[in-house]
Amino acid sequence: xxxxxxxxxxxxxxxxxxxxxxxxxxxxxxxxxxxxxxxxxxxxxxxxxxxxxxxxxxxxxxxxxxxxxxxxxxxxxxxxxxxxxxxxxxxxxxxxxxxxxxxxxxxxxxxxxxxxxxxxxxxxxxxxxxxxxxxxxxxxxxxxxxxxxxxxxxxxxxxxxxxxxxxxxxxxxxxxxxxxxxxxxxxxxxxxxxxxxxxxxxxxxxxxxxxxxxxxxxxxxxxxxxxxxxxxxxxxxxxxxxxxxxxxxxxxxxxxxxxxxxxxxxxxxx
Amino acid sequence: xxxxxxxxxxxxxxxxxxxxxxxxxxxxxxxxxxxxxxxxxxxxxxxxxxxxxxxxxxxxxxxxxxxxxxxxxxxxxxxxxxxxxxxxxxxxxxxxxxxxxxxxxxxxxxxxxxxxxxxxxxxxxxxxxxxxxxxxxxxxxxxxxxxxxxxxxxxxxxxxxxxxxxxxxxxxxxxxxxxxxxxxxxxxxxxxxxxxxxxxxxxxxxxxxxxxxxxxxxxxxxxxxxxxxxxxxxxxxxxxxxxxxxxxxxxxxxxxxxxxxxxxxxxxxx
Numbered sequence: 017x018x019x020x021x022x023x024x025x026x027x028x029x030x031x032x033x034x035x036x037x038x039x040x041x042x043x044x045x046x047x048x049x050x051x052x053x054x055x056x057x058x059x060x061x062x063x064x065x066x067x068x069x070x071x072x073x074x075x076x077x078x079x080x081x082x083x084x085x086x087x088x089x090x091x092x093x094x095x096x097x098x099x100x101x102x103x104x105x106x107x108x109x110x111x112x113x114x115x116x117x118x119x120x121x122x123x124x125x126x127x128x129x130x131x132x133x134x135x136x137x138x139x140x141x142x143x144x145x146x147x148x149x150x151x152x153x154x155x156x157x158x159x160x161x162x163x164x165x166x167x168x169x170x171x172x173x174x175x176x177x178x179x180x181x182x183x184x185x186x187x188x189x190x191x192x193x194x195x196x197x198x199x200x201x202x203x204x205x206x207x208x209x210x211x212x213x214x215x216x217x218x219x220x221x222x223x224x225x226x227x228x229x230x231x232x233x234x235x236x237x238x239x240x241x242x243x244x245x246x247x248x249x250x251x252x253x254x255x256x257x258x259x260x261x262x263x264x265x266x267x268x269x270x271x272x273x274x275x276x277x278x279x280x281x282x283x284x285x286x
Numbered sequence: 287x288x289x290x291x292x293x294x295x296x297x298x299x300x301x302x303x304x305x306x307x308x309x310x311x312x313x314x315x316x317x318x319x320x321x322x323x324x325x326x327x328x329x330x331x332x333x334x335x336x337x338x339x340x341x342x343x344x345x346x347x348x349x350x351x352x353x354x355x356x357x358x359x360x361x362x363x364x365x366x367x368x369x370x371x372x373x374x375x376x377x378x379x380x381x382x383x384x385x386x387x388x389x390x391x392x393x394x395x396x397x398x399x400x401x402x403x404x405x406x407x408x409x410x411x412x413x414x415x416x417x418x419x420x421x422x423x424x425x426x427x428x429x430x431x432x433x434x435x436x437x438x439x440x441x442x443x444x445x446x447x448x449x450x451x452x453x454x455x456x457x458x459x460x461x462x463x464x465x466x467x468x469x470x471x472x473x474x475x476x477x478x479x480x481x482x483x484x485x486x487x488x489x490x491x492x493x494x495x496x497x498x499x500x501x502x503x504x505x506x507x508x509x510x511x512x513x514x515x516x517x518x519x520x521x522x523x524x525x526x527x528x529x530x531x532x533x534x535x536x537x538x539x540x541x542x543x544x545x546x547x548x549x550x551x552x553x554x555x556x
Contacts, residue, residue: 077346096375104374105366108453112397116451122399127382128392162436181386183378
C-alpha cells in the first residue's frame with residue numbers, strides 16, 4: 017500500500033467510534049449517545065459490541081454463556097446467538113435510530129463486502145470455538161472508503177467470517193483498532209473508545225484521578241506498577257499498536273463525553 | 287424520475303431473485319441454491335424470507351407465533367425475533383456462503399442506507415403490530431445502484447423501518463416486487479420468484495400441469511375459476527403490478543431451476 021499513501025495533511029479525516037455493552041444495553045443511554053454521534057462532524061464509522069444482550073438471550077435459550085479471559089467461548093449455537101444479537105437486533109436498531117436522526121447509516125458485519133476476513137483461532141492452547149482473528153492488512157478498505165465517500169456511515173458489529181462460509185465472533189475493541197489502522201492509509205484516523213469510565217484513571221474508583229494524556233513509556237510504567245490493569249490492558253495495547261501503525265489519535269473516554277472529547281488522550285511520545 | 291429514464295435498450299440489466307422459507311430453512315438446499323445464484327451472470331440482488339426459522343425461535347422463547355391471512359402479527363418481542371433471525375442469522379449466513387463462492391455480497395435491511403422506508407400499517411381493521419408497508423417511489427434506488435455498480439451483490443432481508451426509529455416487518459415477496467419496480471427506472475429488471483413448486487400449476491399437486499406462460503387476462507380467468515388460489519394470488523397480483531410498472535419479466539419457478547429459467551413466465555399481454 018506504501019505507494020498509495022497520501023501525505024498526512026492531504027488526507028480526509030475519519031472518526032472511528034467504539035461503543036461497548038454499557039451503552040448498547042440501555043435504550044436511553046444508547047439514544048443519548050447516538051444523538052451525540054450524529055453531531056460528530058465529517059466522515060465517521062461506529063463499531064459496537066453487545067455482549068450483555070447476547071448472554072441474556074443465551075440464558076433464555078438454556079445455554080449458559082462461557083467466558084474465559086474476558087472472551088466468549090463460541091460454540092455453533094453461541095455463534096448463531098451472537099450473530100442474531102449483534103448483526104441483527106443491535107445493529108439494525110442502531111441503524112434505524114441513526115436514520116431517524118438524519119444520519120445515513122449502513123449496518124455491516126465483517127462478511128458484508130468482505131470488509132473483515134478473519135482466521136478461525138487455533139483450538140490450542142484454548143479452544144474458543146468460532147472466534148475470528150482478523151489481520152489489519154486484509155481489511156476491505158476499498159469498500160469502506162466507497163461507502164464513506166458516498167456519504168454513508170458504516171455501523172459495524174463484531175462478527176467476521178473466514179471466507180470459507182463460516183461466520184466468526186470477534187472482539188469489538190479489536191475491530192475498532194483494525195478499522196483505525198487499515199483506514200489510516202487513506203484517511204487521517206481518530207479512534208474513540210467509549211466506555212463507562214471517564215478515561216484511564218489512576219484509581220478506578222475515583223473519576224478525579226483521570227490521566228488526561230499518556231504516552232507509551234508512561235503506560236508501561238503504570239502497567240508495571242499495577243495502576244493500569246485487567247480489561248484496560250488489551251484496550252491500551254491495541255491503542256498504542258494502532259498509533260504505531262498510523263492512527264493519528266486515540267481517545268479513551270466516557271460515552272457522554274464524545275463531543276467534548278474529555279478523556280485520556282494516547283499520544284505517540286518520543 | 288421520468289427525465290432520468292433511459293430507453294429500455296440502453297439500460298443495464300439486473301436480476302432480482304426472491305427465495306422463501308423452503309430454501310432458507312434447509313442448509314443443503316440453501317447451499318445448492320446459492321451456488322446457482324452465484325453463477326447467474328450480471329448484476330443481481332437477492333431477497334430472502336425466513337419465517338419458519340423465526341417461528342421456531344419464537345416458540346423456543348415461549349412465544350407462540352400468531353399468523354393471520356398468511357401474515358405475522360408482529361408485537362414488540364416478535365419484531366426483535368424476526369430482526370434477529372432475518373437480518374442477523376439468515377442474512378449473514380447467506381452473505382458468508384456467497385463470499386465463499388467469490389460473490390461479493392452485502393447484506394442489508396431496509397433501514398440500511400434508508401433503502402426501504404415504510405409506513406407502519408394502520409391497526410384498523412386488523413392490528414398487525416410492527417408491520418411495514420413500503421412505497422415503490424420511496425425505494426433508495428440511488429444507494430442500491432451505487433452498490434450494484436461497485437460490483438457488490440445486495441442481499442436484502444424483509445425488515446424495513448419507519449424513519450422514526452422503529453424497525454418494521456415486511457413481506458419478502460413485497461420487497462422483491464418493490465425492488466423490481468423501483469430499479470426499473472435505471473435498469474432492465476427481471477424478477478425471479480423461487481419457491482417449492484415448478485411454477486404456476488393448473489393442478490397444484492401435479493408438476494406436469496405447469497403453465498409455461500401467462501398474461502393478465504389469462505390469470506384473471508384462472509383466478510375466477512379457482513385454479514389459481516390462496517398464497518399464489520398476492521404473488522401473482524404483485525407480479526403483474528410490477529410488470530405494469532416497468533419490470534420487463536417475472537418468472538415464478540422452483541429454486542432448483544434458477545439457471546435454466548424453467549417455470550411460469552408472466553407476460554404483459556396485449
